[in-house]
Amino acid sequence: MPQSTTADPATAVARPRVAVTLGDPAGVGPELAVRLLAVDSNRAAADIIVVATRAELDRAQAEAGVTVPVSDDGAPGTVRLVDGLDEPGDDVPLREVSEAAGRVTLSRLERALDLARAGEVEAIVFAPLNKTSLHLAGMHEEDELRWFARELGHDGVTSELNILGQLWTARVTSHIPHGEVAPHITTDAVTRSLGLLHEVLRDTGISQPRIGVAALNPHNGENGLFGRQEIDEIAPAVEAAAARGWNVRGPFPADTIFLRRDEFDGILTMYHDQGQIAMKLLGFDGGVTVQGGLPVLIATPAHGTAFDLVGTGRAALTSTQNAFDIAASVAASRVAAPAAGTGA
Ligand SMILES: NC(=O)C1=CN([C@@H]2O[C@H](COP(=O)(O)OP(=O)(O)OC[C@H]3O[C@@H](n4cnc5c(N)ncnc54)[C@H](O)[C@@H]3O)[C@@H](O)[C@H]2O)C=CC1
Numbered sequence: 058m059p060q061s062t063t064a065d066p067a068t069a070v071a072r073p074r075v076a077v078t079l080g081d082p083a084g085v086g087p088e089l090a091v092r093l094l095a096v097d098s099n100r101a102a103a104d105i106i107v108v109a110t111r112a113e114l115d116r117a118q119a120e121a122g123v124t125v126p127v128s129d130d131g132a133p134g135t136v137r138l139v140d141g142l143d144e145p146g147d148d149v150p151l152r153e154v155s156e157a158a159g160r161v162t163l164s165r166l167e168r169a170l171d172l173a174r175a176g177e178v179e180a181i182v183f184a185p186l187n188k189t190s191l192h193l194a195g196m197h198e199e200d201e202l203r204w205f206a207r208e209l210g211h212d213g214v215t216s217e218l219n220i221l222g223q224l225w226t227a228r229v230t231s232h233i234p235h236g237e238v239a240p241h242i243t244t245d246a247v248t249r250s251l252g253l254l255h256e257v258l259r260d261t262g263i264s265q266p267r268i269g270v271a272a273l274n275p276h277n278g279e280n281g282l283f284g285r286q287e288i289d290e291i292a293p294a295v296e297a298a299a300a301r302g303w304n305v306r307g308p309f310p311a312d313t314i315f316l317r318r319d320e321f322d323g324i325l326t327m328y329h330d331q332g333q334i335a336m337k338l339l340g341f342d343g344g345v346t347v348q349g350g351l352p353v354l355i356a357t358p359a360h361g362t363a364f365d366l367v368g369t370g371r372a373a374l375t376s377t378q379n380a381f382d383i384a385a386s387v388a389a390s391r392v393a394a395p396a397a398g399t400g401a
């Protein structure tokens with residue numbers, strides 16, 4: 058999509074451009090995506106390219122009972138559909154994992170990445186996908202973040218960033234079995250994740266982000282009685298960050314660090330559920346996941362495909378809306394200052 062501007066060239070302001078995918082066709086993604094796109098203020102906030110076929114969009118609209126204005130050229134107030142996507146066959150079963158659903162999901166994400174690589178969008182929002190279906194369809198990485206990184210040729214630090222209101226979290230480990238977490242908690246790994254979270258928070262405009270670091274073991278390791286990662290691995294990384302002048306503190310007991318969240322702009326957790334249980338209890342409906350560290354801003358709701366809710370109309374839109382708001386806002390800032398990257 059060529060970059061559109063306001064009508065008067067003298068005051069021309071380029072508009073942010075966001076690609077939106079419908080996510081896994083078996084889950085709540087399509088209905089949430091069209092509900093998002095049906096909101097006038099969303100289409101006013103950015104030029105939106107929907108990475109779906111007309112048939113996919115129509116199915117989702119019928120399911121959700123909404124209408125999304127579409128035009129060939131993405132005229133104001135409308136969205137544009139990408140061309141040339143294969144029609145999914147009718148072999149995609151609803152409310153379950155399948156290779157067919159994974160294939161459709163991956164192909165739409167690939168196309169969204171193409172748009173970003175071609176400079177046609179500044180950000181991507183994807184509706185929830187299902188990692189099992191992606192694996193069945195041939196994704197070899199443990200999750201879509203590592204898949205995005207490979208597709209984009211990015212070999213730097215990455216972490217899912219989970220965002221609720223003003224609070225951002227990053228993780229040292231993510232989608233790996235629990236039994237493999239402890240060996241991954243090294244000073245290097247904690248240092249890298251701290252660096253990512255610090256930079257991301259700085260890019261949100263916080264000049265000296267306050268970061269709290271969670272412990273791995275019960276009661277902060279109880280002075281080494283319940284594990285030594287706090288003493289041997291985490292504390293040295295925190296001390297090194299503090300020595301650089303960063304406002305980083307910890308490790309703190311993981312079961313209470315979120316109770317003192319007002320002290321922090323960001324919290325670094327050691328594994329997936331340490332942060333996500335807290336964040337989802339604090340605000341299940343609003344959470345957003347950003348694929349942190351990538352050169353392209355990619356955001357998605359923190360919840361998943363919710364097969365149990367498909368077609369019930371009970372899936373809450375707020376997380377999808379918040380993901381879009383973050384994407385549109387970062388896209389707008391990249392349009393305004395193209396050289397600035399958020400790392401997020
Ligand atoms: N944005 C994304 O692409 C995400 C994808 N996933 C993937 O989704 C799949 C299913 O994951 P689950 O752990 O079962 O989590 P899930 O979030 O799909 O479902 C967990 C529970 O939350 C409820 N729920 C989910 N979304 C909701 C909404 N919008 N409104 C109200 N209730 C909602 C569901 O009904 C279910 O009871 C997995 O493959 C997972 O990897 C998980 C999180 C984010």
Ligand SMILES: NCC(=O)COP(=O)(O)O
Binds near residue numbers: 186217219329333357
């Ligand atoms: N697709 C995004 C995703 O699955 C992130 O979810 P989570 O690992 O933050 O629960």
